[in-house]
Amino acid sequence: MKKLIFLSFIVFNLNGQSLKTKFNWHNLDLSEDGIRGMSTEKAYAELLKNRTSKTVIVGVIDSGIDIKHEDLKDKIWVNNKEIANNGIDDDNNGFIDDINGWDFIGGKDGKDIEQEQLESVRLYKSLSEKFGEKPSKRIKKKNKADLALMEKLKVEIDSKKSEATQYLPMYKNMLEKITQAEDILLKSIGKSTLTKEDVQKIDDQNVERNVRAAKQVWLNLNAMGATKADIQDGVNHFEEELNYNLNENFDPRKIVGDDLKTLGYGKYGNNEVTGPDAMHGTHVAGIVGANRNNNIGVKGVADNVRIMTIRCVPNGDERDKDVANAIKYAVDNGAEIINMSFGKPYSPEKFWVDEAMKYAESKGVLLVSAAGNESEDIDEHVHYPTRTLKTGSEIGNWITVGASNFEEGENLPADFTNYGKKGVDVFAPGVAIYSTVPGSKYEEKQGTSMASPAVAGLAALLKSYFPALTAKQIKTIILESTVKLTGQEVNVPGEKAKKDFSELSNTGGIVNTYNAVKMAIQISEKQ
Structure with missing residues (x-):
C-alpha cells in the first residue's frame, strides 16, 4: 500500500505556495546550505560537471505516473521496439503496445483498478x-x-x-x-x-x-x-x-479478469500506465529524475534517466502476483534500478515475489524499497516486500530506506518512519519533499515513499556516470558513503524513548550523493 504522511512543520513561501522548509532541501548540503540534505547539488557542481553519462532506465513500480507532466515528459521511458497502438506485440516481450510500461491492475477493456482491499x-x-x-x-x-x-x-x-x-x-x-x-x-x-x-x-x-x-x-x-x-x-x-x-464485500479484481491462482505473466493487464490516481507515482518519479535542465519545477536526483512506468499499486494493498510480475517486467525490459515505494504487513504469495527478486539479482538489477510508515521496528514487525526470502536467506541486490527529517537533533528521524538495526539499511530525506504531481503541478509529500526514490535516484546517478559499476558495488558505495551520526541521540519513532541514531539502521547513516560519487570515482579509477 502506498501511504503518505500529511503533517506540516514551519512554513516558507515559493511562488505563492507554502513550503515547510527550503526548496529542494533533500538535494542540499548541510555545510553549504544549512540543512541536512543529500549534497546532490554539491556533487553535480564539484565532481560531475566535466563528466559524461549514459542513460539509465529506472523502473518505478507504483500507482501510475502522469507521463505528460511538464517536468517528466522528456524523462519517460519509451519502448522503441514497439509500434504504438497497432494491437501487435512487435518486440515479442509478451505485452502488446507497451510503449511506456505496463498496468498490471487494468483490464483488457482499458479500465483500471483504483481502490482495493487491504x-x-x-x-x-x-x-x-x-x-x-x-x-x-x-x-x-x-x-x-x-x-x-x-x-x-x-x-x-x-x-x-x-x-x-x-x-x-x-x-x-x-x-x-x-x-x-x-x-x-x-x-x-x-x-x-x-x-x-x-x-x-x-x-x-x-x-x-x-x-x-x-x-x-x-x-x-x-x-x-x-x-x-x-x-x-x-x-x-x-x-x-x-x-x-476494510470492506470485506468489495472486490474490484473482476476489472482485471485474471486467474488469481496463477502468475499469468503477459496474460493480463493493459498499457494504460497513468491510471485513475497517479498522485503517488508521479511524486515518486519526480524525486528520481525530474528534468534538471528545463528551468521549471523541481530537480530530480538523477539527470540522465528514463523512467519506466509499471502500475500495480492501488489505493489499498497490492497483490503479490502483480508485484512479482512488475519486477520481472522491469528487468526484462532493461531497467537497471527498480524503486518500490509500497508495502504491507502480510504477503500470502511471497514465494512469487521471492522468485522475481532472485531473478532481478541474477540480472544485476538493484531493488530499492521504502521501509514503511508505521513507526515500527521492522526487525520485529515485518514489512513486505523484504529482502529475506522464505528460505531464510537474503538477496544482495536490495536497499531498504527509512526517512529522515530536515530538522536536526532529536527529531532527525521522521516520526512516522519504520526503522531496524538489521532491516533498514540507510535513511534519506523523506519529510516535506517538494515534487511533481499530476497536471504539471507540484506539492510537498512525505513518507518513506519519498525517501526510497531519493536513493533509487542516487543509484541511477552512479550507474549513469560510472556504468561499469555492478548493482552490488552501487549498493556498497551508497551504504558505506553515508554520513554516520553515531553519538546523536534521537527520538525513536512511535515511542517516547530515545536511542542513538546508529541503532535505527545497519549503517547508522544518511545517504550522501557527494560522498557516494567521490567513492565511485575512486573505485572506477582502480577498475
Whole structure:
C-alpha cells in the first residue's frame, strides 16, 4: 500500500505556495546550505560537471505516473521496439503496445483498478470461508495456526474500522471549517490564492467579525500543520478505508479478469500506465529524475534517466502476483534500478515475489524499497516486500530506506518512519519533499515513499556516470558513503524513548550523493 504522511512543520513561501522548509532541501548540503540534505547539488557542481553519462532506465513500480507532466515528459521511458497502438506485440516481450510500461491492475477493456482491499481483509475473508460460521472442534484443532491468524486479523480490522469511524467526522468538520475560512479570507483580500503571510497581514481593526473569526480558524489549523489539501487527504483516506480497504464485500479484481491462482505473466493487464490516481507515482518519479535542465519545477536526483512506468499499486494493498510480475517486467525490459515505494504487513504469495527478486539479482538489477510508515521496528514487525526470502536467506541486490527529517537533533528521524538495526539499511530525506504531481503541478509529500526514490535516484546517478559499476558495488558505495551520526541521540519513532541514531539502521547513516560519487570515482579509477 502506498501511504503518505500529511503533517506540516514551519512554513516558507515559493511562488505563492507554502513550503515547510527550503526548496529542494533533500538535494542540499548541510555545510553549504544549512540543512541536512543529500549534497546532490554539491556533487553535480564539484565532481560531475566535466563528466559524461549514459542513460539509465529506472523502473518505478507504483500507482501510475502522469507521463505528460511538464517536468517528466522528456524523462519517460519509451519502448522503441514497439509500434504504438497497432494491437501487435512487435518486440515479442509478451505485452502488446507497451510503449511506456505496463498496468498490471487494468483490464483488457482499458479500465483500471483504483481502490482495493487491504491484504489483511483478503486473508480474513479467505480464512472465514475456510472455517465457516460454526467450525467443528476437529477443524479448529487441525488448523490452529490459521485460526489464530484469523482471530488476530479480526482484531486488527475492527480496530482500523473503529479508528476510521472516529476520525472521519473530525476531518470532515475541519475541512468544512477551513473551506469556509479560506472562502471568506480570499474574498476579503481579493486574491485567488492564500498564504500565511497574507492572512497574518489582515488588520483585525479594519475587517468585519466573520473575517477575524476566519483568520483565527485558518491560523489555528495552520499552526497544527493542517492545510486544506492535507485535511482533504485525511477525509479521502478514512472514506476509502471504510468503503473499500476494510470492506470485506468489495472486490474490484473482476476489472482485471485474471486467474488469481496463477502468475499469468503477459496474460493480463493493459498499457494504460497513468491510471485513475497517479498522485503517488508521479511524486515518486519526480524525486528520481525530474528534468534538471528545463528551468521549471523541481530537480530530480538523477539527470540522465528514463523512467519506466509499471502500475500495480492501488489505493489499498497490492497483490503479490502483480508485484512479482512488475519486477520481472522491469528487468526484462532493461531497467537497471527498480524503486518500490509500497508495502504491507502480510504477503500470502511471497514465494512469487521471492522468485522475481532472485531473478532481478541474477540480472544485476538493484531493488530499492521504502521501509514503511508505521513507526515500527521492522526487525520485529515485518514489512513486505523484504529482502529475506522464505528460505531464510537474503538477496544482495536490495536497499531498504527509512526517512529522515530536515530538522536536526532529536527529531532527525521522521516520526512516522519504520526503522531496524538489521532491516533498514540507510535513511534519506523523506519529510516535506517538494515534487511533481499530476497536471504539471507540484506539492510537498512525505513518507518513506519519498525517501526510497531519493536513493533509487542516487543509484541511477552512479550507474549513469560510472556504468561499469555492478548493482552490488552501487549498493556498497551508497551504504558505506553515508554520513554516520553515531553519538546523536534521537527520538525513536512511535515511542517516547530515545536511542542513538546508529541503532535505527545497519549503517547508522544518511545517504550522501557527494560522498557516494567521490567513492565511485575512486573505485572506477582502480577498475
